Amino acid sequence: MSELSTQWLRSERASLAKARGRRKLDVILDSRQPEALVASLPAEDLFFAIQEIGLADSAPIVRLATPEQFRLFVDLDAWKGDEIDPEKVLLWLRLARGPEDEEYRARLAGLDLEVLELLLRGIVRVFDLEEDGEPPDELEGTIEHTAEGRFVLVYPSEGAEYAAARRLIQDLYAEDPFRAGRLLYAVRWELESELNETAWRWRNARLADLGFPSPQEAASLYAKVDPSAPLPAPGAPPDEPPGFFLASLESGTLLDRALGLLPDEARDELQLQLVAVMNASFVADRVDVSDSDAVRAQAQAVRATIELGLSQLAGDEPVRASTLLAGASLKHLFQVGFTCTLELSWKAQRLVRELPLRLAANGAFLPDAPDGDALETLLRRRPRYHGGLDGPGARAEVRAFATHDEILRAGAALDRIEALGLSLKAAGLEPARAAASVIEAWGDAGISRARFGELFVTAAAREASGLDFAFASLPASMLDEAARAAFDDDARLRPAFRQGAIAALERAAGAIEAPVRAAAEAALDRLEAEVGPQLLAEGRLDPRFAAPWIVPA
Incomplete structure (x- = not known):
């Protein structure tokens, strides 16, 4: 890639990072090379942009996506837990179909056969003439024979599913008749549970390559660590091009200032580490990645926790922080920050166990605002900071801890809460x-x-x-x-x-x-x-x- 094109791509990614909502669509389509721009972007960032724009308006971007990018869209959005969601698969296929059949068929061919088999299984009834013999005469629905004459297909009589399934099978035969025949054979004879398990396994393997770990591995992100221990070396980041989603979260914090002091190559590698930590948090906290607001909130919480870990080790010194970042594992910095919040949470749990701090299990905590509200946020599964602790007139927002000062303010609130609880206990509160x-x-x-x-x-x-x-x-x-x-x-x-x-x-x-x-x-x-x-x-x-x-x- 020439230096000019590298600069152009960086400029376009910066524009995407600043754009919000449908404006992202305009940035891509108004680019001098929309297809090249889309192909250069991480599929995950592109997926988040589509969700922010809205699926109904995103067909032009989906039709510019590579087969690999399109497959990831389906991987991220067309599953409910560990089961495929046929309606979502059909939706993505409709978005992907443009005027060029060849490009659409390339995206279709990029999907796992098992996904298409599971999709068709819920819509079309397949008879294998070689093994089933002739189907019964009283079948209801639209009946067709495949081109090679082996299968009889029974579609619903009408509706969107009929049209979508019929066209899908026609597309598959047009692309590769042998592959299409294999698919229909599997629809007829394979166990649905085996198809689902295979599709699930392929999907998870691809997501793992992008930094989406298994739930068991993702849980290790929230492990307690010793903040004073030497920093471990970073692991291998996902093999992805630089993106734009994380840049949209920058706000001049210590982390941003420290990253800004690093050369482009080191900064890009750290951004990919940040993607891996963010993806692990999506898995650990079961974030719906199709919910753009939830994704942005979670990504901000991840950055804040890394920021907290960085400030614990480097203070508020960007130069020292950049030196530390140059060889650091962002996952470990996240764990350092989370450990600081855990210590507050453990104290909060002890106080609630030992002192009369609420009248009933469903009651408010007795300390008046903001301390009582802060106690509630510290007791959450992921401890959070209550903005009311910032002082009179502060916004009472709940957010992830991001600075050492916030840790100190929450600690002081717990000291006040403990003093109040001891007084209430001594005063005989029942x-x-x-x-x-x-x-x-x-x-x-x-x-x-x-x-x-x-x-x-x-x-x-x-x-x-x-x-x-x-x-x-x-x-x-x-x-x-x-x-x-x-x-x-x-x-x-x-x-x-x-x-x-x-x-x-x-x-x-x-x-x-x-x-x-x-x-x-x-x-x-x-x-x-x-x-x-x-x-x-x-x-x-x-x-x-x-x-x-x-x-x-």
Whole structure:
């Protein structure tokens, strides 16, 4: 390939990386050499582009694809688990048929015979005249004899399947009569389970060459490693040309800056390593690769986890990071990053086991947002970071951990959660009794609403009304008295109520740490902000709208 064509292909791939949705189709078709561009692209990247564009609009690209690329489209999209999906195969065949029969037949010939046999088996009934003899007279449907006279084919009387199957068999005979006869013989005599197993095996072997491992091997991606151990050498990357999909995810992160310091050849090799890690994650996490949004989200999570591993070992220094990348296994960097999140997850699991951090299995975690939400995301099968930990006003998005600072913020949240859990335990919180009280007041849905803030301010209102400081509801008959005790004439919380509430929590728990005091003060601020305006406007509270106080309606 000439230097000029190499530069042209890099430029076209960069344009594809920037394009979104149907604009990708325009980039390809407006190229000066669309067929050469498509042939130069990794089949996997092309498949993702087709899914992003939409199958209905992607026929022009499918008809430019090589037979090998087309076969991968079917490998990726036409299987449900370990069984072929005939409707998807027919869809791809319809997309592949263009005005040039020769090109279509080349794509058809590139598919495994077993895939076509399984497709036809569900549509056409085949009689082998040499071994079956003449078929019965009462057959229903459209009946045809094959050109060599050996088979009788019985199609459905009408419909899209009839037309598709009939044309497919005609195409097969036009391309290679001997191969077509073998196919019909297999449709008639081979066991469906054996055909499916053979097709499945061929398909998986091809995907393995592209970095899609077996489920057992893919699971090793999430293995715990020793971050301080020497980095292993990288394995062989997939034998693929450079692509454009991963470039669409670049956002100026440490990984991007470090890659940018490497020569083109080293960067291309690392991108192929990244493809292998991404594909392993698709298998391990059972990502539907035909779902473009799910694919992009998973790819971003993989990059973030590698980024985390890189930052753990290189800090925020691009030069050091690029030196490390030059001889590193990206799979190992991913495992280093994932191990950091595992340590947080294990602590979160321990806290939930040992401390009263929710009222019921289906209830919300008691720490108020964002800590309670962060606890939930840390307990996921793949621990995630909650954006609310970034600070006031931050987007509460859930994303993969990407930086050491995020690890530190999540660790600090767990420290606050532990302090709160210890205080609740010392204060005698009985989750089952508190849950019953919440359900009595707010119904079953209340379990997902009641957190520390609601329990604490309600316990404080109980004490201010002459009841005990307890994690239970406030009787509706005591609501007016509680409001008078808590709020002044301007609907602001009385300083004495604030001080008394904190003091009551300290007495119940023995002592409270600074994070617990801060959580209690924040809960009192929310009480004033949510109840005060209603009290000022109406002069009294309606039990139905007295939250965060837990009051039976």
